[in-house]
Amino acid sequence: MPDGLAVQVTDLVVEISATGTPVVSGVSLQLAVGQVLGLVGESGCGKTTLALALLGYARRGLRIRSGSVAIGGTDLLSLRGHELERLRGRLVSYVPQDPASALNPGRRVGIQLRETLTVHHSGLSAPEVRARLLGALADVGLARQESLLRRFPHQLSGGQQQRIAIAMALVNRPALIVMDEPTTGLDVTTQAHVLDTIREICRTQNAAVVYVSHDLAVVSSLANNVAVMYAGRMAESGPSAVVLRRPSHPYVTGLIRAVPDAAARHRLTGIPGQAPEPAARPSGCAFAPRCSLAIDICRTVDPPPVAVADGHLSWCHRAGQARVTSQDEADAASAAQPEADGPEPLLLVSNLNAWYGGTPVLAGVSIRIERGRCLAVVGESGSGKTTLARAIAGLHREHDGTVMLDGQPLGRSAPQRTDRQRRAVQYIFQNPYGSLNPRRTIRRILEQPLRHLPPGGQRDPLTRALDRVSLPATVLDRYPHQLSGGQRQRVAIARALILEPELLICDEVTSALDVSVQAVIMRLLDDLRQQGLSMLFVTHNLGLVPSIAQDVVVMASGQVVESGQAPAVLARPSSPETAALLAALPRLEAEGAAGRP
Amino acid sequence: MKWRPSRSSAWFRAARTTRGRVGLLLVGLVAAIALLGPLLTPDSPTALLGVPFARPGSGHLLGLEYVGRDTLARVLDGGIRILPLAAIATAAGVGLGAFFGISAGYRGGAYDEIVMRTLDVLLAVPQIILALLLVSLAGASPLLVGTAVVLIHAPQVARVARAATLRAAREDFVKYSQALSDPPLRIMLTDVLPNVSGPLLVESALRLTYSIGIIASLNFLGLGTRPPFPDWGAMINENRIGIGQNPWPVVVPVALVAVLTIGASLYADALSRATAGIELGAEGVLVAPVDEGGRDA
């Protein structure tokens, strides 16, 4: 193996055992010692499958068909059974996405950390073991916290759990560490801390790191090199500074434009359509159906890697020919919007207090939403933003204070409201997979609210609603499980639109969606707002605010800590919580990771 | 409500697996004997024809049983009372249990507590013993056996239905209906019930298997069908003594009951595998578009 290369993957193919359908097709990559490679892609692209294959492992139902994974000169895929066991955790280690599930709930974390060391190094003495364990803890920022080892996983916070998981991956000083989205599921502040830790580790250990993520911004701040996957294949790879600033592949370009940015340097633009399932991957370039630059050859021939520059490869027939700049639709100001602080706001909440089974969750919250404007409610989990949204929607009864819609008081729960009020306020749930009845067709789902419409309404309300969310009428006869997450969320929005609401409450409606799909939905919501719909947009991601909201309210511990017009708050936050949230947001460094070799 | 393909095809999908097919075949075989047998009886099942426990011989394919009646005739006649009773009692038990389970799960509160505590009391008594208790009070009869079966099944089904209802009622689409202020009955019928029917279906098939077993056991103990009507369970008990002389009056009903219950159980198992697939997709779901953005298989 060439000198200096810690990892060399060649033509890796992973397929579904039962059908032979490839999930990862012919992927190659390489890493030098001490380098960090960001492996980026959206759901279904095969990045986790690839990450696991780096340990010679395939999940149930999948099988590594061919290719080689050479780490430190040894091809893992040529090994069997015990030999492979000996290398896993020692030569190459894995940091899981969800530490809470990856740690054995029934055993103390110390035991789980210790066994990683002792099973691979059986000859160590007890003091040596202890020293190495403490060293590992220090490496992950848990120095002098030996008492943590005696706890069970559920007694640790999310951040601590993840650090223990990282410690387990480090303790044997492996040549390659594979990190699979290790900060997903952590709140923004903890995420930032863990990322700092990882940066430190990358700097001090001499290991190569593969960092798998769907979050371009996180990857840009960590990785020297980046490899973007789409539909089981490589799309583009190269130094992160270059790929993220001057992408060559149309998919990567589209992805970058879909990344939320609190500084609002570009208008959020999504990629229409969705990624194909493994069984439905088209011949030729997998991205062709969604690509605005596609030509005939793209639909028939698999694009070979094209060297755009030194170390920068793009798997595209039109690489280097037509450059899609990222300035296309930048600075496109949103259409004129209604003034803030108008005569009578659509929604006025005064001094709202709420409880959950006796425990207070909201205290003295006051907000206002003007017609035709969107208010973003931002905060970490536990800040009370969802409770606020639900209380306004009539889904959370335990509250007091005044909630006025259009000058009229709003009942605390749905049955206490008038028909007109129930129609006027509609709520979109976070999880597109739970908000539609899986046993009903889309048609039946959309017909449900029709019952509550006053007579003499629109002709053909279903088609009209689908039109407004850009869904074809063919979805009417499908079942929810046949639609993608983005499509389901659009159905949920269509369902809300049927009642011609005045206020749309969106509760983290894009959190479960891929970045490119998220951008499409955000654009859709913004369009709806411009058509006159007022909105309450709840999110934990400050980066989304510029794309949708004119006003913003920041919440922490059940109280409003800051409010005002969005551009002002984001540019000059006055509360420490807002500042902390802004600082913790990973930023897509278009200038690239700060000059690392 | 028109039938949706995803629900009714569970029956068919189960029937297409090997397990399901074998199960249905076995059940069909025994059911045919049970239901058509009475039409094929050569001799009267109640006539005394000779020496008890006579071995198979002239005119008596399976010999004679403990009072001298023709074994074959009694075998052919002995199943017809089990199956319809089992089916009806199971349906009643499942219906009752589902009603209480779903309503308790959805409404919660005091109603839930009271219903479940009451059912818990019934559950504290092992099945056979509950039946024995009833018999000691009201005397042996098929109606009593049926009632006992209903009381045995209802609490268990209620538990399953309640658990499934709790899961379903937590889902957002139910909250949506509540936000629209749809009446609770409508929500239970159109939102909860279709999502609970999967587990209930499997329970029904299982319960049918148990019903057959319980009824046969009670008949065996002499608490069900009254003499002189033939019944497989009772036959096994009555003819035990003469196993050494003529084993057929015991062996044949034993085999029939065993085949029936095993077949029903196989099909129930196939059904449970088929319905497990509905919400999760087939085994190959690993690589389908997944639940959370950013996480794939």
Added chain:
Amino acid sequence: MDSVSPAVGQALPRPAAHRRPGQVARLVIRRVVLGVLTLFLLSLLVFAATQVLPGDAAQAVLGRTATPAALHALRLQLHLYRPAAVQYWLWISSLLRGHPGLSLATQQPVWNLVSSRLVNSAVLLALVSACAIPLSLLAGVVAAVRRDRAFDNVSSLLALAVAAVPEFVVAIALILLLASAVFHLLPPVSLVPPGTSVWNRPAILVLPVLTLTLAVFPYIFRMIRTTMIEAMESEYVEMALLKGMPLRRRVLAHALPNALPPAVQAVGLTLAYLAGGVVVVEYVFGYPGIGQGLVNAVNARDLPTIQLTVLLFAGFYVLVNITADVISLLLTPRLRAR
């Protein structure tokens, strides 16, 4: 929220390294209370049911030939003229004081009849537990670890078949096979002369124990197989695999401890269910246990015996369930050390 503290993570609720003794005690008390409540309700049910009877106890005891005077006298003695609530109170209070009354059939104290039978059934139950539980746990674990391979397929299918068949069929089939025409290895009935212990002739224990073991095996087997499979497919076992932990360690140290608690509860339920199976099996083999006693009592319409026996069975069920829940709790650190 310490959003600005250094890389330590967030503040924690108090960590308990040891289980809090109060936790277990509280659970036991709650269950016991619930159990007592259940038994109480059941006794009401059992008693109320007797009121529904056509005819009455006095008639049943003295028979048809009784004179009205004798009937009247016995009714007075049995308090049958008192209001139902009073009768219930009299019955339940004497029951709790250890005097469950006289058997209608034998005019002997019910307890005498029941106690020796109780011991015999207990012996049976103990033997069955000792055989069935380890066997099914082992088989279930092996089947789960070697999932979908030969052992698993065969044993799962067998478990399905045996579970489907009613106990009496299993019993008769065993008799046919082992105690009569095919092989005459064991006695077909388990009779003992009254007053002697069942241990005098151990051979009579074999078939009943075997039958009950077969009856119980499939349920425990399937339960532990399911929980083991769930554990083996869990993310934490996958993580252990990715750390290079060998199979034995993954099975014994990671999967099994998490698979046991729910299986323990299933074992409890199964044992409780066994009580019902005991009735049929004792009847078939003529084993002098409490199940056979119940059947005899039912045939004789001997109400006091029936009532006591039913309550004993229910009490057993409640006890076993509480024990299983407690053991299951003790095995689950997450619930203990909150």
